[in-house]
Amino acid sequence: MPAKPAVLFVCLGNICRSPLAEAAFRAAADAAGLAATIDSAGTGDWHAGQPPDRRAIATARAHGIDIAGYRARQVCRDDFIRFTHVLAADHDNLAALARIAPLGDGAALSLMLDLVPGRHGEALADPYWGGSEEFAKTWSDVSAVAAALTTLLSAHC
Numbered sequence: 770m771p772a773k774p775a776v777l778f779v780c781l782g783n784i785c786r787s788p789l790a791e792a793a794f795r796a797a798a799d800a801a802g803l804a805a806t807i808d809s810a811g812t813g814d815w816h817a818g819q820p821p822d823r824r825a826i827a828t829a830r831a832h833g834i835d836i837a838g839y840r841a842r843q844v845c846r847d848d849f850i851r852f853t854h855v856l857a858a859d860h861d862n863l864a865a866l867a868r869i870a871p872l873g874d875g876a877a878l879s880l881m882l883d884l885v886p887g888r889h890g891e892a893l894a895d896p897y898w899g900g901s902e903e904f905a906k907t908w909s910d911v912s913a914v915a916a917a918l919t920t921l922l923s924a925h926c
């Protein structure tokens with residue numbers, strides 16, 4: 770198990786929700802002085818090697834964060850060894866991750882919103898087929914996840 774927290778955010782394409790979750794948590798961890806390894810990935814490989822969706826880039830930019838250099842990749846079994854926490858955007862991704870997770874004491878696997886008080890079991894809605902309102906909602910949700918995760922991990926350091 771890695772010594773410092775290592776968090777992997779996972780959605781389907783790794784171009785909308787999980788890069789925004791990665792960006793929000795990088796900012797929150799930085800602001801709190803929390804040292805953590807942070808990354809994101811997709812359960813699918815269709816967008817591997819590509820930058821985030823332009824609407825996700827614009828959403829992060831509106832909050833002063835540049836994610837244009839992020840590149841999508843597909844999650845793999847080794848991620849459960851390299852990371853302490855693997856956080857899924859929704860139930861489909863959670864099920865796909867559970868299928869590849871090694872048995873035993875690898876990363877803790879849960880939904881991202883499980884960490885937010887009052888939102889246990891909720892999926893992070895997919896903004897891909899939506900517009901800027903959906904992306905703003907995604908940003909609001911991943912910011913709540915980032916804040917809750919920062920509190921949780923700071924308490925353990």
Ligand code: 4NP
Nearest residue numbers: 780781782783784785786897
């Ligand atoms: P993400 O969104 O899983 O939040 O990155 C999607 C990205 C791509 C597709 C669906 C959702 N797609 O169908 O290509």
